[in-house]
Amino acid sequence: xxxxxxxxxxxxxxxxxxxxxxxxxxxxxxxxxxxxxxxxxxxxxxxxxxxxxxxxxxxxxxxxxxxxxxxxxxxxxxxxxxxxxxxxxxxxxxxxxxxxxxxxxxxxxxxxxxxxxxxxxxxxxxxxxxxxxxxxxxxxxxxxxxxxxxxxxxxxxxxxxxxxxxxxxxxxxxxxxxxxxxxxxxxxxxxxxxxxxxxxxxxxxxxxxxxxxxxxxxxxxxxxxxxxxxxxxxxxxxxxxxxxxxxxxxxxxxxxxxxxxxxxxxxxxxxxxxxxxxxxxxxxxxxxxxxxxxxxxxxxx
Amino acid sequence: xxxxxxxxxxxxxxxxxxxxxxxxxxxxxxxxxxxxxxxxxxxxxxxxxxxxxxxxxxxxxxxxxxxxxxxxxxxxxxxxxxxxxxxxxxxxxxxxxxxxxxxxxxxxxxxxxxxxxxxxxxxxxxxxxxxxxxxxxxxxxxxxxxxxxxxxxxxxxxxxxxxxxxxxxxxxxxxxxxxxxxxxxxxxxxxxxxxxxxxxxxxxxxxxxxxxxxxxxxxxxxxxxxxxxxxxxxxxxxxxxxxxxxxxxxxxxxxxxxxxxxxxxxxxxxxxxxxxxxxxxxxxxxxxxxxxxxxxxxxxxxxxxxxxxxxxxxxxxxxxxxxxxxxxxxxxxxxxxxxxxxxxxxxxxxxxxxxxxxxxxxxxxxxxxxxxxxxxxxxxxxxxxxxxxxxxxxxxxxxxxxxxxxxxxxxxxxxxxxxxxxxxxxxxxxxxxxxxxxxxxxxxxxxxxxxxxxxxxxxxxxxxxxxxxxxxxxxxxxxxxxxxxxxxxxxxxxxxxxxxxxxxxxxxxxxxxxxxxxxxxxxxxxxxxxxxxx
Numbered sequence: 047x048x049x050x051x052x053x054x055x056x057x058x059x060x061x062x063x064x065x066x067x068x069x070x071x072x073x074x075x076x077x078x079x080x081x082x083x084x085x086x087x088x089x090x091x092x093x094x095x096x097x098x099x100x101x102x103x104x105x106x107x108x109x110x111x112x113x114x115x116x117x118x119x120x121x122x123x124x125x126x127x128x129x130x131x132x133x134x135x136x137x138x139x140x141x142x143x144x145x146x147x148x149x150x151x152x153x154x155x156x157x158x159x160x161x162x163x164x165x166x167x168x169x170x171x172x173x174x175x176x177x178x179x180x181x182x183x184x185x186x187x188x189x190x191x192x193x194x195x196x197x198x199x200x201x202x203x204x205x206x207x208x209x210x211x212x213x214x215x216x217x218x219x220x221x222x223x224x225x226x227x228x229x230x231x232x233x234x235x236x237x238x239x240x241x242x243x244x245x246x247x248x249x250x251x252x253x254x255x256x257x258x259x260x261x262x263x264x265x266x267x268x269x270x271x272x273x274x275x276x277x278x279x280x281x282x283x284x285x286x287x288x289x290x291x292x293x294x295x296x297x298x299x300x301x302x303x304x305x306x307x308x309x310x311x312x313x314x315x316x317x318x319x320x321x322x323x324x325x326x327x328x329x330x331x332x333x334x335x336x337x338x339x340x341x342x343x344x345x346x347x
Numbered sequence: 348x349x350x351x352x353x354x355x356x357x358x359x360x361x362x363x364x365x366x367x368x369x370x371x372x373x374x375x376x377x378x379x380x381x382x383x384x385x386x387x388x389x390x391x392x393x394x395x396x397x398x399x400x401x402x403x404x405x406x407x408x409x410x411x412x413x414x415x416x417x418x419x420x421x422x423x424x425x426x427x428x429x430x431x432x433x434x435x436x437x438x439x440x441x442x443x444x445x446x447x448x449x450x451x452x453x454x455x456x457x458x459x460x461x462x463x464x465x466x467x468x469x470x471x472x473x474x475x476x477x478x479x480x481x482x483x484x485x486x487x488x489x490x491x492x493x494x495x496x497x498x499x500x501x502x503x504x505x506x507x508x509x510x511x512x513x514x515x516x517x518x519x520x521x522x523x524x525x526x527x528x529x530x531x532x533x534x535x536x537x538x539x540x541x542x543x544x545x546x547x548x549x550x551x552x553x554x555x556x557x558x559x560x561x562x563x564x565x566x567x568x569x570x571x572x573x574x575x576x577x578x579x580x581x582x583x584x585x586x587x588x589x590x591x592x593x594x595x596x597x598x599x600x601x602x603x604x605x606x607x608x609x610x611x612x613x614x615x616x617x618x619x620x621x622x623x624x625x626x627x628x629x630x631x632x633x634x635x636x637x638x639x640x641x642x643x644x645x646x647x648x649x650x651x652x653x654x655x656x657x658x659x660x661x662x663x664x665x666x667x668x669x670x671x672x673x674x675x676x677x678x679x680x681x682x683x684x685x686x687x688x689x690x691x692x693x694x695x696x697x698x699x700x701x702x703x704x705x706x707x708x709x710x711x712x713x714x715x716x717x718x719x720x721x722x723x724x725x726x727x728x729x730x731x732x733x734x735x736x737x738x739x740x741x742x743x744x745x746x747x748x749x750x751x752x753x754x755x756x757x758x759x760x761x762x763x764x765x766x767x768x769x770x771x772x773x774x775x776x777x778x779x780x781x782x783x784x785x786x787x788x789x790x791x792x793x794x795x796x797x798x799x800x801x802x803x804x805x806x807x808x809x810x811x812x813x814x815x816x817x818x819x820x821x822x823x824x825x826x827x828x829x830x831x832x833x834x835x836x837x838x839x840x841x842x843x844x845x846x847x848x849x850x851x852x853x854x855x856x857x858x859x860x861x862x863x864x865x866x867x868x869x870x871x872x873x874x875x876x877x878x879x880x881x
């Protein structure tokens with residue numbers, strides 16, 4: 047069942063195109079990672095999903111309803127955590143959590159207390175005294191203590207310490223196991239890799255990759271360390287081999303996934319002594335997409 | 348060691364000037380221009396001695412004394428004496444406001460936002476930021492004082508000699524310097540900028556009230572008020588400089604206190620402790636409406652008390668008003684009483700419209716709070732949950748409308764209770780309350796306009812304040828400056844019938860209500876259609 051669906055979404059601010067023909071789908075029980083550099087359009091997409099911004103063209107649907115027109119109905123079943131949590135300086139954390147829970151409509155007292163304990167928050171302090179991490183905890187506790195069907199999280203852990211980040215990951219996996227869906231925008235790639243079933247990469251307002259992590263790995267290069275008996279003099283000429291580093295008889299290379307078979311055939315002619323393979327990390331993928339192509343749109347430098 | 352406390356004060360001062368170049372120019376230009384324009388108007392309007400002497404007699408009544416300070420030099424009421432009497436106190440308050448707002452902005456506000464932390468991590472002294480703020484503000488006050496002083500003298504008005512003109516400017520500047528110092532101290536005491544501005548405004552307000560009560564009744568009391576001191580310069584008549592010495596020395600001591608407090612405290616902390624808060628939200632808080640009320644609770648209570656006191660202080664002079672006019676036959680003829688109405692009755696509409704315009708301030712603040720929340724990215728917490736836009740803007744509107752009603756009522760009740768106590772015949776509550784409530788449609792029109800801007804063109808929300816200020820100028824000063832009627836008619840407050848002297852005009856009042864509703868509806872539609880920014 048499709049929980050969230052974005053079709054050909056375009057958003058313009060004046061003459062500036064923030065989102066250009068964006069498509070995205072999140073199924074039930076799925077955690078979808080949403081990654082991209084600052085200013086790529088992640089928050090704009092999320093704010094359109096929340097009905098806070100109005101799409102210039104295209105549609106965003108959640109639970110089969112229109113994100114703009116049926117915002118209030120949709121919001122009864124979703125929980126949102128912004129990346130930059132601004133709270134009212136003269137209210138306490140506890141008051142804000144209660145207010146947020148109440149505004150969604152449901153109320154789960156024991157869950158609230160449990161989360162306050164797990165995230166180690168002092169709810170009697172005024173928000174003005176909270177650090178960024180503590181303000182994020184307030185928003186997370188309010189979101190997680192609601193019984194939502196879809197969680198929209200915009201860089202929710204950017205201010206949390208590693209311990210709290212783990213608590214967050216546990217909570218998200220619990221939600222997934224309970225059949226909830228999550229749209230997680232994040233810069234912390236290890237987190238996305240650990241949690242997400244699916245990843246969408248956005249850059250300069252366009253979705254440039256989307257698919258499961260396994261799918262995406264095929265698009266990138268494997269990282270191999272090879273030691274051979276005989277020297278491989280023309281290794282760099284083999285199709286699909288990149289970034290060759292030689293240290294005596296030991297080679298470090300990047301190989302296009304689709305050429306892996308051919309490359310291995312070539313290498314094995316020289317007598318393999320040792321072979322290590324590192325799977326492409328999301329970071330490799332990320333970097334590959336961000337570097338190189340960035341000239342043109344933003345930079346006439 | 349100790350000289351390191353002020354390292355880089357010079358650079359920071361330039362930085363403040365750079366950040367505030369527009370703000371400072373606006374204050375400077377506004378204060379100088381209004382002073383000189385009004386002086387010129389007085390020359391045009393009250394050229395002959397007879398005209399001035401007639402005004403002088405009316406100025407002697409206690410209500411005027413409470414409002415603008417004691418009259419002096421009344422035997423020979425020159426343009427200078429008249430100008431100083433009617434303009435000085437309000438201009439001094441404007442200087443106070445300017446100093447409070449600018450000092451709070453560069454001290455506690457920056458500290459709260461973490462900007463001082465950045466500055467302090469650089470090789471700057473611990474007191475440099477406060478020192479540069481005080482330095483710049485004192486410089487600005489001195490500069491405006493000199494411009495006003497030489498400006499007035501340069502106009503070549505006979506009764507405004509060089510010494511008097513400079514003293515006029517100096518007394519204003521001294522007031523600004525005094526409130527710079529007051530704000531600097533509160534910036535150390537309180538933990539947030541709201542507290543700083545709140546306490547400083549309280550000092551300003553109490554100074555005005557203490558002086559008002561003192562000037563009417565007990566002169567000793569006026570000496571407790573810093574505004575009382577500067578009024579005692581008796582500019583253009585006696586030209587006493589020594590009260591300014593008192594003001595400046597006190598300001599100096601306060602600045603030293605502020606430096607001391609700043610030096611001994613931790614960055615980000617204050618001396619008035621913040622107490623631990625509630626673990627749970629009360630039932631009341633758990634809705635957008637409750638939140639809007641709660642966020643403004645302190646400010647609304649303070650305004651409520653303020654409006655009641657203001658009403659009461661106007662009311663307290665009513666008794667003397669009647670006696671005063673009763674004793675003075677010549678005056679009684681001059682004012683030409685309208686058949687069937689007492690002199691008090693004739694003063695009521697004026698006082699009520701002032702109180703209504705002041706009551707509009709908290710009501711407008713309540714409405715415009717929605718934009719403030721949006722700018723701070725906090726409306727998304729509401730709209731990201733099951734709250735519709737209509738419900739959100741309606742919550743603000745309800746708070747604003749109720750505020751307008753409550754504030755005006757408190758002012759009217761304050762006026763009635765004090766007036767009733769001091770007058771022999773007493774005041775009829777119904778008439779008085781009606782004379783106040785008739786202003787509600789005008790207040791609502793401004794609120795409706797604010798709703799329209801919030802929904803349709805949030806960028807221009809500042810215009811609502813300009814419109815209110817405009818109303819105040821044309822309605823309050825319109826008579827004095829003899830402005831043409833149409834200027835007053837452009838303000839909703841100019842359309843309100845002068846109850847109880849005039850008859851109720853249901854037509855005009857209903858039109859105002861309809862305009863207000865129409866504007867609010869456009870605002871609601873617009874708010875439902877536009878992007879939320881932030």
